[in-house]
Amino acid sequence: MFKTFLFLALAAASQAQIAVKADLLFTMTGDLKPIKNAVVLCNAEGLIEAVGPASEVKIPEGYQTLSAKVATPGIIDAHATVGLSGILNSPKHDQEQLDKSAPIQPELRAVDAYNGRDPLVKWLRDLGVTTVHTGHAPGTLISGQLMVVKTNVPSITSMKDTLIPTSAIASTIGSKALSKSPGTRSKAIAMLRAELIKAQARRLKIEAAKDDPEKEAPDANIKLDALVDILTKKTPLLINAHRHQDIASALRLREEFGFDLILDGAAEAYLLLDEIKAAKIPVIVHPTMGRPFGDMENMTFTLAAQLHKAGIPFAFQSGYETYVPKTRVVHFEAGMAAAYGLPQEAALAACTINAAKILGLADKIGSLEKGKHADLALFDGDPLETTTHTTHVIIDGELVSSSAK
């Protein structure tokens, strides 16, 4: 556990270990049903020490007890640009999410651009978001890397400050990635394939050199090596695609190159539910309140409900906004999906445990279980209701917000 306390005063005030008492506790385990009148204990290492009904889990003396109507695991934003796309929206100052100098740049690292002190990180943290999957935005064929980080980390002083330093590589298929070249969808896919074929050849050379001391390994190449990591499934390729034909292109690429695919955005995924399900890939759905323009003109607020019904794993994202609001809030998006047919527990799961599963972090975050990180969000009502306030936020067993926002 790497604790960098953003607020020294808060840290000092919260030295006691925290116990959370909730009228309704969504542990996000098993059948996802909440436990009534429950207690969570956080240990000194920032992990969950015990979870259960108040009748079974006694609060030891000396613990600081926080009470809430509802508590959930810390909210996870499965795809954001927060920390790169800053509050001021000022190019060259706080807009680090997209470099358009080349169409394919998998070597751009999120860790080299992340500003954990941007006010929007605090904005999300105060609302209960404890972990973000953030990095390069959609907008070019391959815009760069993403990382997973807790929202209490102000600076990336070492890779250990992240949960995953390179969690995915961001790709976009669709009109947003078109410019002078690639200027058409066909050209875009041709360029991606050509680059991945280069990476295939490189992978063979690297593997051959490993087995045969006579053969020389190729010189390091951060761009191609990042693509080799996709081919070896070390890093998933997160493809933002909205039109059904672009989603189909993503599926074809995966078929050809055999990488781990995370489908992102996917506004028209409802047209290809069978194909997506058969491919066994997860979807990080566009914000429910995203705008119905361009490739998203046929988006539906029922997409999450349809994916749920089809049994396709999915999570919510705040996404990337070029203007206002500069960041969305992932559980607000989940709430709106719940208004359009998604069951409440499934909506919460899609910004907690199911997001953690898609990110490969379900052993650490996303549910309230003994031994997992003590990340919690406390509310004075249904977390999906707009009128509900986030009263407290806990990361790694430390109180990081009590702003009742």
Next chain:
Amino acid sequence: MRPRKLLALAIAPLIALPVIFSSAQDTPEADPPVAIRAFTNATIYPVSSPRIEGGTLVVQGDTILAVGPAGQVEIPDGAERIDASGKTIIPGLICTHSHIGQVAGGDSSSPIQPEVRVLDSVDVRDTSIDKARAGGVTTVNLMSGSGHLLSGQTIYLKLRKGNTIDDLSIKLPDGSLAYGVKMANGTNSIRDNGPFPGTRGKSAALVRQKFIDAQAYLKKRNEVDPEKPFERDLALETLADILEGKRTVHHHTHRHDDILTVLRLKEEFGFKVILHHVSEAWKVADEIAAAKVPCSIIFLDSPGGKLEARDFEWRNGAELEKRGVLTAFHTDDPINDSRWFLRNAAVGVRAGMSREKALEALTLAGAKMLDLEESIGSLDAGKQADFVVLSGDPFSIYTRVLETHIEGQQVFDLDDPTDRLFAEGGYGAGHNREASGCCFYR
């Protein structure tokens, strides 16, 4: 199947005509009986009075006949009774600041273009209008953008089903159309190239000079012999109307200093002005209250996105309410989708507004800002029958708009497949309501 439905919808406004003109004719015995409908057992928020449980709303033609608790409202014989048990009825939502209908205002030729009318640009068949109806929006102030100090004349519309802008527009007693004028200050209207201003000081100077010119024009207009020809100037004429209080200025403004600049202009020229967006209202709420200027505010899910919105706060609504400032919400669609307009009331309550004022900010407050409170904005006998049927509590995220009615005509029905497509989205929702034999393979 679908074309026939559309044909029925297109005819609907024509059917309403005898009702509209009935009061103007001296032959009441020749009028067909006007249909009366009674929605019963509903939770009703008249907005002008407290919530009614188990309430009845009686609509006759395009007008509200009565609203009240079950025992206190007489339902005329022959009225169609509609059981609205479990449902909630609120007034039609009024959006004081919207850009639906593909509106456009001034071009890049000058920063002040009062002669430009958005009414000459509105596409009444655009999907954004269908979507607004699906959000329960019944009246809008359609505005051009904020890239000019003055980008043109706005247009107030009722979102009736119609073929042309005339079917949607609102006629004032003097026969003119209801509209205001869009102005802006701050960074949006500042550009690098002339004749646009490069600074805030220059912005204010350009506007002041133009209104001073309009003062002279107005003086001339008032002095001229009505028998003699008068050389009209479309731009100054519009500004003169503002100076005379005939038209309201809808002023985009974000930062505290820009807000105060608007208040100074109002003080100097004495015009009627509504502050729009007002991101930093919380910083100068006392000054806004003292100037008695209403605010049409926006809620966003985060601050920032532009320098001027860095200090935007959700508590704007509560701070203005505390000081008695007339406050409405707006969508600024496409900034916020009209289908989420109702959600603003919940954000307002979350940040400290009372439920009453939050609901008023979606309805009656907007009506007042558009000078239409005599006919719309609340559910009161004699007002136009603009109302929304909801599935539940207006402050809950789980609540859906089921029906939207304008002047007694239903303009949105969630059970209708085409209406539902626009309400929820889906394949084809990005394109206009289709003509026959067209367009998408769903």
